[in-house]
Amino acid sequence: MKTNKIVFTDIGKAELQAFEINGCPAEQEVLIETAYTAVSAGTERAGLMHMPNQADEVDGGTFPKIFGYSCVGTVKATGSGVRHVVPGDRVIGYWSQHSQYNLLPGKRVVKIRHDCIPSEHAVFLFIAAFSAAGLRKTRLEFGESAMVFGMGLLGALAVQLCRIAGAVPVIAADLSEDRRRLALELGADYAMNPNDRDFARLAKDMTRGGRGVNAIVEVTGLSIALKQALDVVAPMGRVSLLGCTRVSDTPIDFYQKVHRPGVEIIGAHTNARPHVESYPHHWTHRDDIEALMDLTAGGRLDLSKILSETYAPEEAPEVYRRLAENRDFPVGVVFRWK
DSSP states (O other): EEEEEEEEEEEEEEEEEEEESSSOOOTEEEEEEEEEEEHHHEEEEHHTTTSSSSTTTTTTOOOOBBOOOEEEEEEEEEOOOSSOOOOEEEEESSSOSSSSSSEEEEEEEOOOTTTTTTTTHHHHHHHHHHHHHHHHHOOOTSSOOOOEOOOOOHHHHHHHHHHTOOSSSSEEEOOOOOHHHHHTTTTTTTOOOSSSSSHHHHHTSSSGOOOOOEEEEEEEHHHHHHHHHHHEEEEEEEEOOOOOOOOOOOOOOOOOIIIIITOOOEEEETSSOOSOOOOTTBBOOHHHHHHHHHHHTTSSSTTTOOEEEOOOOOHHHHHHHHHHTTTTTOSSSEOOOO
């Protein structure tokens, strides 16, 4: 059967192309008719611009490339070994593609159990699992202070999760005034500009006794942001590296900033997690998605403010041209396939 997919054909260029796809799933596969796919701007821009330090399957690769993270749609068909979903179910497919149909292993398909969650919101739940993992690894306890550097999609989600987890205060940092405003709408107690004079002192002053921030989620992937995070973290604090640092161009005094104050720097790539069974501070993708689904259905996680713009797949060339040029790309972008 035919399916249309968004393809990165060269640096900074994307097209919608037709492909053949197997319409008869194998024993453990699920065929999804896609309704929405979500854009993960940071990683997709890295692939689009052929930047270093991407996933193994992309590093050193050549164009064309097909990206995508999360889809929501309806089960079209299942293999004989799939029991947890049936045709007609509304589902999330993770590690999917920007494609009209997605054929995925059944283990990467999660049924949407709550009718109250719109599909265009549910499509962000897998990406929210990235933010959840980054925050879990800080071992944040309620009453501790938390800070998020970078208010893109992952950062905006992380701010809400800090508040849900009981952080006091929740501090956001971003260069964009619009994104700082969004952070406050999402529950941040303070939103700061990292370029402000005395940024580190002011951030520490917001914490109890001016001691510094207990748990930090660094989402930008910029080495300057890591340096600033180390300037504001409390002694014995934890810094989770959720963003992918592709270029390291800022020197850091690790003795004074990490070793001596006993600070932990924690790698938080989304695949650095268990694949079968969750344990404290380290959950599987599926368990995080299920938990985030319940938080959304219960009104605690608000994805309505995350969704920024919706496009038809035919608009992909312009959408990715805008992403390539980094022209104020929106926080939450989805493609509507159906």
